[in-house]
């Protein structure tokens with residue numbers, strides 16, 4: 509990771525992964541990726557990292573006892589089970 | 593995630609502002625789950641997450657009158673919850689990182705030093721219970737500022753703009769921090785998954 513293009517890539521990495529870059533810059537990075545295996549691996553594993561976090565997000569569930577205490581704290585117990 | 597986001601705009605702001613308790617209970621019903629999850633991701637402790645949950649809705653109830661409607665109600669709740677989480681982290685004596693280390697992490701883009709292609713690992717392996725635990729712990733190793741951006745963007749699914757409103761940061765600062773957080777996590781996951789690969793006896797391509 510020490511020639512100029514690798515640095516260019518490093519600075520624009522997140523935007524590149526998000527598809528957020530200008531066409532020109534994007535094309536330049538694509539060209540670089542063709543002959544720089546290291547950057548290719550960094551990009552691939554970065555994408556995979558983001559993918560894994562997205563795929564493993566837990567559903568937003570409040571444990572029942574936590575929810576009960578929340579409603580009690582706000583003095584809204586009477587509404588606890590009326591919505592769900 | 594988007595389903596919940598769509599639902600919040602169905603709330604009547606007028607009713608909420610007028611102190612309609614049933615409407616507020618409905619808001620809590622829809623949003624307690626994401627606020628609790630945010631607390632768990634930010635502090636990794638069920639008791640802290642519960643405190644954040646309660647404080648968030650107490651403040652929301654108290655300050656609804658000040659809500660100006662410029663951001664969405666959900667972004668406003670995320671903002672309160674994230675502030676509560678960051679305050680609680682600061683209050684703790686045993687923050688895992690020193691202030692200096694935090695600054696380094698926030699300001700410097702980290703050069704990747706682990707170049708191992710672990711993408712070929714079977715998905716089953718990458719999403720095992722153990723791998724998930726490791727991924728969760730990796731998030732806890734981010735500095736609080738990076739963690740907040742990562743949790744809002746990549747766990748809660750907020751847009752860059754929503755995250756910038758929730759954290760009172762410029763959009764470019766959100767992008768920079770997200771990039772650093774993801775790179776740091778990539779580094780940590782690489783350390784973990786390359787070990788898994790070695791254990792499996794898979795050839796480590798691109799290791800120089």
Ligand SMILES: [Zn+2]
Nearest residue numbers: 513514544547
């Ligand atoms: Zn390169």
